[in-house]
Amino acid sequence: MGTRVGIILLSGTLDKAMPAFMLGTTAAAMGMEVGIFFSFYGLTVIHKEKLKNLKVSPIGNPAMPMPVPVPQILTVMPGMMDFATNMMKKMMKQHKIPSIEELVQQAIDLDVKLYPCQTAMQLFGFKKEDLIEGVEEPVGAATFLNFVNKADKPIVLNF
Amino acid sequence: MGTRVGIILLSGTLDKAMPAFMLGTTAAAMGMEVGIFFSFYGLTVIHKEKLKNLKVSPIGNPAMPMPVPVPQILTVMPGMMDFATNMMKKMMKQHKIPSIEELVQQAIDLDVKLYPCQTAMQLFGFKKEDLIEGVEEPVGAATFLNFVNKADKPIVLNF
Amino acid sequence: MGTRVGIILLSGTLDKAMPAFMLGTTAAAMGMEVGIFFSFYGLTVIHKEKLKNLKVSPIGNPAMPMPVPVPQILTVMPGMMDFATNMMKKMMKQHKIPSIEELVQQAIDLDVKLYPCQTAMQLFGFKKEDLIEGVEEPVGAATFLNFVNKADKPIVLNF
Numbered sequence: 001m002g003t004r005v006g007i008i009l010l011s012g013t014l015d016k017a018m019p020a021f022m023l024g025t026t027a028a029a030m031g032m033e034v035g036i037f038f039s040f041y042g043l044t045v046i047h048k049e050k051l052k053n054l055k056v057s058p059i060g061n062p063a064m065p066m067p068v069p070v071p072q073i074l075t076v077m078p079g080m081m082d083f084a085t086n087m088m089k090k091m092m093k094q095h096k097i098p099s100i101e102e103l104v105q106q107a108i109d110l111d112v113k114l115y116p117c118q119t120a121m122q123l124f125g126f127k128k129e130d131l132i133e134g135v136e137e138p139v140g141a142a143t144f145l146n147f148v149n150k151a152d153k154p155i156v157l158n159f
Numbered sequence: 160m161g162t163r164v165g166i167i168l169l170s171g172t173l174d175k176a177m178p179a180f181m182l183g184t185t186a187a188a189m190g191m192e193v194g195i196f197f198s199f200y201g202l203t204v205i206h207k208e209k210l211k212n213l214k215v216s217p218i219g220n221p222a223m224p225m226p227v228p229v230p231q232i233l234t235v236m237p238g239m240m241d242f243a244t245n246m247m248k249k250m251m252k253q254h255k256i257p258s259i260e261e262l263v264q265q266a267i268d269l270d271v272k273l274y275p276c277q278t279a280m281q282l283f284g285f286k287k288e289d290l291i292e293g294v295e296e297p298v299g300a301a302t303f304l305n306f307v308n309k310a311d312k313p314i315v316l317n318f
Numbered sequence: 319m320g321t322r323v324g325i326i327l328l329s330g331t332l333d334k335a336m337p338a339f340m341l342g343t344t345a346a347a348m349g350m351e352v353g354i355f356f357s358f359y360g361l362t363v364i365h366k367e368k369l370k371n372l373k374v375s376p377i378g379n380p381a382m383p384m385p386v387p388v389p390q391i392l393t394v395m396p397g398m399m400d401f402a403t404n405m406m407k408k409m410m411k412q413h414k415i416p417s418i419e420e421l422v423q424q425a426i427d428l429d430v431k432l433y434p435c436q437t438a439m440q441l442f443g444f445k446k447e448d449l450i451e452g453v454e455e456p457v458g459a460a461t462f463l464n465f466v467n468k469a470d471k472p473i474v475l476n477f
Contacts, residue, residue: 152312154312
């Protein structure tokens with residue numbers, strides 16, 4: 001059963017969710033079977049309300065390009081995270097990179113399986129109806145590992 | 160030699176160590192051979208004293224659930240990391256998720272191999288007797304890669 | 319075609335770039351084919367000027383060894399990131415661990431393929447001549463996934 005790509009998304013920030021979905025949709029478009037397992041904070045990426053408000057974190061990221069050099073002390077100031085998020089979204093729009101909402105929809109259209117982690121659902125008190133349309137039933141880590149392990153060539157990435 | 164799961168743990172925070180061990184013990188319980196390579200800050204997770212004091216980092220994590228919304232500036236205030244760590248531990252206990260100490264013991268019981276990185280041991284000045292019982296002798300990255308590469312289907316995760 | 323190791327580097331900090339290159343050069347020295355895909359902030363690691371100024375981030379990293387315990391609030395103070403970076407570089411030099419510049423050169427000498435991500439190049443406005451000598455032409459994620467997928471045993475790591 002060829003190559004299967006399993007992606008584990010543990011982070012709820014745009015700077016992790018974007019590359020996870022860009023790699024996932026690319027692999028799916030190349031004909032690989034792809035499944036994404038959303039656990040811990042990653043669950044927010046398939047949460048109806050929270051998906052719209054994902055943010056970039058400028059804190060502790062000295063490599064982040066800023067219009068002017070910003071001392072690290074400023075990166076924790078109120079408003080800085082929104083500023084960095086807006087700047088990043090604007091840069092991505094200018095370069096015609098799809099938004100995270102568009103990437104999630106592309107993934108569903110390409111038949112990428114989106115698996116919510118059962119344990120994390122309980123931990124955060126999320127219900128199935130809190131999640132976006134098109135995701136699978138919540139599963140445990142064993143189901144995800146089994147999905148990946150059925151392939152001749154399993155590739156696993158975690159963000 | 161079927162599937163082997165190799166996990167590289169480079170982080171010393173609870174929010175990385177927990178999923179690493181949850182996935183590792185799940186894979187081992189499914190019958191896969193599992194080895195974890197502890198390098199850089201990850202080494203603290205198998206350090207006798209430090210294992211008891213692993214913390215969650217609330218900084219730069221806008222997706223972290225908090226009882227009330229917390230401006231990023233507050234996440235660096237003294238006491239905030241302990242607060243977040245205690246809240247997370249309480250949530251996990253309520254949902255009967257094992258503690259990190261229990262997960263490490265489960266891993267050893269399931270014959271998961273715990274490999275301390277030789278270079279990181281030297282870098283941090285740790286001795287073998289500083290580490291918990293049940294870990295392997297310190298090895299280099301080549302030994303770990305060799306462990307993984309002996310499988311027909313190697314799966315590698317890094318945290 | 320044996321084992322191929324694909325490394326995705328999305329971070330521009332020393333604490334991610336160092337282990338990525340240490341694992342990459344080790345795998346190459348063991349005879350595996352290795353390719354590194356530099357996307358998002360990871361692109362700074364093969365940028366001529368920026369490579370010289372990579373930093374360690376002490377923020378939100380309670381596991382980082384410090385000469386004296388440092389409250390998290392201090393980790394965002396001006397100068398703290400430089401202090402942590404210098405301390406780490408000194409520790410590595412003492413233990414004869416190669417610098418990141420040396421590791422990048424070793425990788426090139428061992429025929430590790432360094433793939434700049436085309437989309438990230440556009441996003442950050444980098445040109446091919448801004449990058450160090452010895453890197454491949456910028457490619458998309460599909461080319462990288464294809465490189466990895468050609469192996470019998472693909473191993474993918476992301477930092």
